[in-house]
Each structure stands twice: as C-alpha cells, then as structure tokens.
Amino acid sequence: MKTVIEVRNIRKEYITKKHFLTGRTQEKVTAVKNSSFKVEEGKTVGIVGESGSGKSTTGEIAGGLQNPSFGNVFYYGKNIAEMTNEECHDYRKNVQFIFQDPKGSMDPNYTVGDNIAFPLITFDIEKNKKDAMLKVEEMLEKVGLDKDIKNKYPSEISGGQCQRAAIARALAVNPKVIVCDEPVSALDVSIQAQILNLLKRLQKEYNISYLFISHDIGVVNYMSDTIIVMSKGNIVEMGDAKEIFLNPKESYTKKLLESGFF
Numbered sequence: 001m002k003t004v005i006e007v008r009n010i011r012k013e014y015i016t017k018k019h020f021l022t023g024r025t026q027e028k029v030t031a032v033k034n035s036s037f038k039v040e041e042g043k044t045v046g047i048v049g050e051s052g053s054g055k056s057t058t059g060e061i062a063g064g065l066q067n068p069s070f071g072n073v074f075y076y077g078k079n080i081a082e083m084t085n086e087e088c089h090d091y092r093k094n095v096q097f098i099f100q101d102p103k104g105s106m107d108p109n110y111t112v113g114d115n116i117a118f119p120l121i122t123f124d125i126e127k128n129k130k131d132a133m134l135k136v137e138e139m140l141e142k143v144g145l146d147k148d149i150k151n152k153y154p155s156e157i158s159g160g161q162c163q164r165a166a167i168a169r170a171l172a173v174n175p176k177v178i179v180c181d182e183p184v185s186a187l188d189v190s191i192q193a194q195i196l197n198l199l200k201r202l203q204k205e206y207n208i209s210y211l212f213i214s215h216d217i218g219v220v221n222y223m224s225d226t227i228i229v230m231s232k233g234n235i236v237e238m239g240d241a242k243e244i245f246l247n248p249k250e251s252y253t254k255k256l257l258e259s260g261f262f
C-alpha cells in the first residue's frame with residue numbers, strides 16, 4: 001500500500017506577542033513536539049485529543065496550510081518544502097480540507113455553486129464556468145443535495161447542507177487526501193451520523209485517504225483505521241484503531257475512553 005502523506009519529526013512553535021504593558025514581549029508555545037506518522041492510500045488516520053493538544057496544527061501542517069518549525073512533510077515521498085511550482089500545485093489540488101464551521105469555510109458573497117466551482121477553476125480542472133457548473137451539479141448529487149442548491153447563498157442553507165456542500169467542494173477536484181478537522185462537531189447528533197456515513201461511502205467510491213481530527217474518541221474510532229492520541233503536543237499512543245479502542249496501552253488513552261469524549 002502506498003503512503004500518500006508522511007509527516008516526519010515535525011515540531012511547531014508559535015511565537016505570541018504579549019501585552020506591551022506587561023513588559024514581556026514574546027512567549028513561545030510549542031503546539032506540536034516531534035510527531036511522525038503516515039497516511040496510506042484509501043485509509044483513515046484519526047487524531048484524537050483534548051482541546052489544545054495540537055490536533056489542528058498537525059492537520060494544517062500535514063495539509064500544507066502551515067509550515068512546521070522543524071521536520072518535514074512528504075507527499076508520495078517528495079518533501080513538500082522542496083517541490084517545484086508544478087509539484088506544489090499538484091499537492092495543493094490533491095490535499096483538500098473540510099472544517100468544523102462549514103459556513104465559515106464558504107465565501108458568503110458567492111453562491112454555493114460558485115464556492116464549489118472556485119477550486120475547479122483555480123486548479124484548471126474545468127476551463128469555463130458552464131463546464132464547472134455541470135461538475136458542481138454532479139458533485140451536489142454525489143453528496144445527497146438537490147442540484148438547485150447551487151443558486152443559494154451559504155447563509156440560506158442549513159449547517160448540515162453546508163457541510164455536504166463543503167464535502168462536494170473538496171471532492172470536486174478528485175483529491176487523494178482530505179483533512180477533516182472536526183467536520184461534525186458543530187452539527188446536530190442526527191446529522192453527524194449522516195455526514196460520517198457520507199464520508200465513509202465517498203472514501204470507498206473514490207479511494208480517498210482521510211486525516212480525521214476530532215475530540216470525540218467514539219467518532220474517531222468509527223472513522224479510522226489508525227488512531228493517533230495526542231496530549232500537550234505529543235503523540236502519546238498510535239496504532240490500529242480496534243486495538244487502541246479495545247486494548248489501550250497508555251493511561252491517558254484509557255481515561256479518554258472512560259470519559260467517552262473530551
């Protein structure tokens with residue numbers, strides 16, 4: 001099985017500016033400490049951990065939204081820091097994101113259809129708006145939405161519909177990986193299950209890999225082949241999802257399982 005993304009020994013330090021009256025000007029926060037893992041083709045790696053444990057930072061680095069302070073990310077074996085413009089374009093097309101707040105991830109001034117069409121145009125997948133809109137309609141149907149929703153604005157549809165539209169947008173460019181950062185946390189419980197099952201169905205159909213981030217161990221266990229447990233920027237446990245769920249080695253993971261979720 002091929003490795004799509006490899007994260008090798010990454011560390012992320014944020015420098016935050018303090019209030020000028022305190023006299024202290026800078027503080028260093030180490031969000032991620034020496035983390036390594038691989039995402040294989042067609043598989044899901046789940047990252048679970050309490051708030052502030054470094055999950056989103058890890059996902060953003062793996063997906064190229066942020067640079068690590070140290071360490072490297074490889075896409076099909078190529079270091080993303082050493083890519084040519086063409087390779088970088090290909091990597092950006094192939095690694096898409098779905099975020100917690102679907103409405104916040106859409107441009108409110110454009111229709112849902114335009115929002116889904118943007119990456120199709122940006123990545124030269126469709127040459128004109130007419131063809132892009134045909135693809136938009138196809139993708140809307142794939143995620144269980146009526147194609148006429150393309151004419152609505154993000155503010156005119158529900159959170160669940162908007163998350164489906166965000167999935168359609170991510171999927172439209174036929175990516176290899178989707179980084180799903182808390183994709184169901186903001187949704188009603190009944191809608192959460194629908195979205196998770198949709199993601200599972202699409203994974204089978206398109207052989208996509210997911211880097212799936214959630215604070216909810218139940219959700220991560222349901223979605224993942226491999227689970228990474230993070231605490232205070234460290235990977236404290238990593239392994240086969242069933243094994244971690246049934247036979248956790250670390251006390252932190254055991255506590256997490258006992259509490260059900262954070």
Ligand SMILES: Nc1ncnc2c1ncn2[C@@H]1O[C@H](COP(=O)(O)OP(=O)(O)OP(=O)(O)O)[C@@H](O)[C@H]1O
Pocket residue numbers: 014015016029030031049050051052053054055056057058215
């Ligand atoms: N842009 C930033 N500037 C400074 N500190 C940051 C920044 N982003 C994150 N941090 C800090 O890095 C640490 C890890 O944050 P991160 O968002 O990756 O954690 P998380 O596990 O995803 O948390 P949550 O579940 O609450 O989103 C936290 O201490 C956070 O305050």
